[in-house]
Amino acid sequence: MKVLSEDRTRILFEKLTKYIGVNVKLLIDRPDGTYCFREKKDRVYYISEKLLHLAQTVKPDNLVSAGTCFGKFTKTNKFRLHITALTYISPYAPFKVWVKPSAEQQFLYGHHIIKSGLGRITENTPKHQGVVVLTMSDIPIGFGVASRTTAECRHADPLATIVFHQADVGEYIRSEDTLT
Amino acid sequence: MDIVNEILEREQKKADKYKPITVEKHLELEFDLGSLLASDTNDLDIKTLKTNKDSYLLALTRDNAQLLLNKVWELPTERIEEAIVVRLPQPTTILPRAKPVPVPKPLTKWQEFAKAKGINKKKKDKLQWDEQLQKWVPLYGFKKTAAEKEKNWLIEVPQNLDPMTDMYEKKAGEKSEKVAKNELQRLKNLARAKKVKIPRVGLPVTSDKASATQLSTAASVAKASTASLGKFQDKLPKEKEARGKGVHELIPGKERKRKAPIPTPAAEKEYNLNLLDNILSKRPKIDMDKAVAKSINEEEVKRSHEKKNMKPGLGKRKTQGKGNATNFSAKKPKAGKGKRAPNKKSTGRKRR
Numbered sequence: 001m002k003v004l005s006e007d008r009t010r011i012l013f014e015k016l017t018k019y020i021g022v023n024v025k026l027l028i029d030r031p032d033g034t035y036c037f038r039e040k041k042d043r044v045y046y047i048s049e050k051l052l053h054l055a056q057t058v059k060p061d062n063l064v065s066a067g068t069c070f071g072k073f074t075k076t077n078k079f080r081l082h083i084t085a086l087t088y089i090s091p092y093a094p095f096k097v098w099v100k101p102s103a104e105q106q107f108l109y110g111h112h113i114i115k116s117g118l119g120r121i122t123e124n125t126p127k128h129q130g131v132v133v134l135t136m137s138d139i140p141i142g143f144g145v146a147s148r149t150t151a152e153c154r155h156a157d158p159l160a161t162i163v164f165h166q167a168d169v170g171e172y173i174r175s176e177d178t179l180t
Numbered sequence: 181m182d183i184v185n186e187i188l189e190r191e192q193k194k195a196d197k198y199k200p201i202t203v204e205k206h207l208e209l210e211f212d213l214g215s216l217l218a219s220d221t222n223d224l225d226i227k228t229l230k231t232n233k234d235s236y237l238l239a240l241t242r243d244n245a246q247l248l249l250n251k252v253w254e255l256p257t258e259r260i261e262e263a264i265v266v267r268l269p270q271p272t273t274i275l276p277r278a279k280p281v282p283v284p285k286p287l288t289k290w291q292e293f294a295k296a297k298g299i300n301k302k303k304k305d306k307l308q309w310d311e312q313l314q315k316w317v318p319l320y321g322f323k324k325t326a327a328e329k330e331k332n333w334l335i336e337v338p339q340n341l342d343p344m345t346d347m348y349e350k351k352a353g354e355k356s357e358k359v360a361k362n363e364l365q366r367l368k369n370l371a372r373a374k375k376v377k378i379p380r381v382g383l384p385v386t387s388d389k390a391s392a393t394q395l396s397t398a399a400s401v402a403k404a405s406t407a408s409l410g411k412f413q414d415k416l417p418k419e420k421e422a423r424g425k426g427v428h429e430l431i432p433g434k435e436r437k438r439k440a441p442i443p444t445p446a447a448e449k450e451y452n453l454n455l456l457d458n459i460l461s462k463r464p465k466i467d468m469d470k471a472v473a474k475s476i477n478e479e480e481v482k483r484s485h486e487k488k489n490m491k492p493g494l495g496k497r498k499t500q501g502k503g504n505a506t507n508f509s510a511k512k513p514k515a516g517k518g519k520r521a522p523n524k525k526s527t528g529r530k531r532r
Contacts, residue, residue: 003442013459025453028452028453029453034449036445036449036452123477126473150473
């Protein structure tokens with residue numbers, strides 16, 4: 001468990017602000033204890049100080065993971081969010097997209113959301129904004145990137161992509177071995 | 181009677197001189213005849229040990245030695261060259277070794293890799309059947325070379341090469357290169373085994389097609405190669421410094437940074453919050469796309485409100501040309517019907 005370097009912290013926060021904006025502060029500054037980001041094998045874990053102390057008793061070679069994996073740094077030093085971060089992102093996300101029940105399965109299989117599957121969208125969503133994808137019953141099922149603004153969505157044709165798929169809860173099954 | 185007494189006395193003296201071969205022991209001794217070892221687990225008589233140490237220990241040793249020899253005599257004896265000998269059994273006591281256990285040979289890089297991957301060495305046959313020559317050819321050695329010579333009496337020049345190339349020379353060159361590489365790897369393995377630091381071999385200059393990482397490394401090195409270690413060199417807009425293993429050592433003036441100590445939780449939080457503020461403040465104040473989208477959205481919301489508020493039955497205009505935006509009907513706006521009123525605006529959008 002390494003402390004993230006300065007530029008990696010910056011990259012991580014830049015990515016997180018794309019999804020939850022200023023609410024990243026709430027992840028760092030929590031009333032229920034100190035939480036921090038730690039890195040292991042290019043993967044970033046969000047972990048409480050208490051748990052971190054416990055994890056430090058384990059030999060680094062034997063420690064697979066501790067805390068919640070937020071994502072990983074690619075070989076080109078970009079940060080990619082994993083679906084495991086959804087629990088922390090979904091409550092804070094200002095921009096959301098709701099999908100119709102008929103389109104849920106498509107999204108959970110890793111496809112983009114098309115206009116016909118779009119149930120609801122937060123007003124004023126800008127282009128390329130990170131959004132959390134929810135079912136119509138408000139259950140978060142993943143996140144993506146808006147490909148159009150809300151206004152543009154209205155005039156888009158039914159097959160146009162509205163949200164680019166980034167991660168979905170189906171990955172818990174599909175890529176079970178790569179998620180830690 | 182005198183004679184009898186005398187004899188008895190003499191016998192007594194003899195018996196005193198030679199101690200008895202039977203020894204009484206509270207606990208039986210443990211014997212390892214192979215290494216002629218007897219271990220006595222009986223308690224020492226501490227009182228006698230303190231008052232008469234030497235004679236007591238001597239007596240004890242004698243007794244135990246006697247017992248050991250008694251055991252030895254129980255073994256089958258042989259007579260070899262007028263001497264009675266005993267063949268001792270295998271020793272059962274395990275003695276610790278005098279020298280430390282030899283350290284296992286350090287693995288080469290390939291062996292390490294193979295071990296990690298679980299690759300096992302496969303034995304190859306020393307001879308291989310050659311279809312072309314119709315005979316068995318060894319894997320290596322002068323016979324293999326001879327066979328190769330016999331096979332390659334003619335080598336075709338591929339089309340993509342210069343027709344005047346000497347293919348034999350080329351093949352020999354390739355082979356010598358392979359040998360050189362192998363030798364280099366052997367030396368590297370030796371150096372690694374002895375933990376000798378070897379200098380890096382810089383950037384490869386031979387290949388005409390350098391990879392992106394090689395180029396970026398070269399650029400970073402070149403940039404730092406000024407008297408001021410690249411401090412005053414301009415940066416390109418999206419320039420990235422080369423990263424990766426060993427790049428740091430190549431760049432002059434960049435000594436290895438010591439690992440930063442792990443910050444305290446409070447300090448880390450403070451630092452993270454500062455960094456976050458920095459990031460958030462750097463975002464553009466006015467996002468043009470967002471602003472345009474917002475205004476479009478507001479307009480649409482307004483219009484939809486108007487549509488909702490509008491009651492289709494009461495869409496009558498009170499006076500001609502005097503309608504305002506709040507109660508216009510879905511009907512086409514009409515002109516003034518011949519009456520021109522240039523300073524009065526008509527409702528609806530302008531039509532040309």
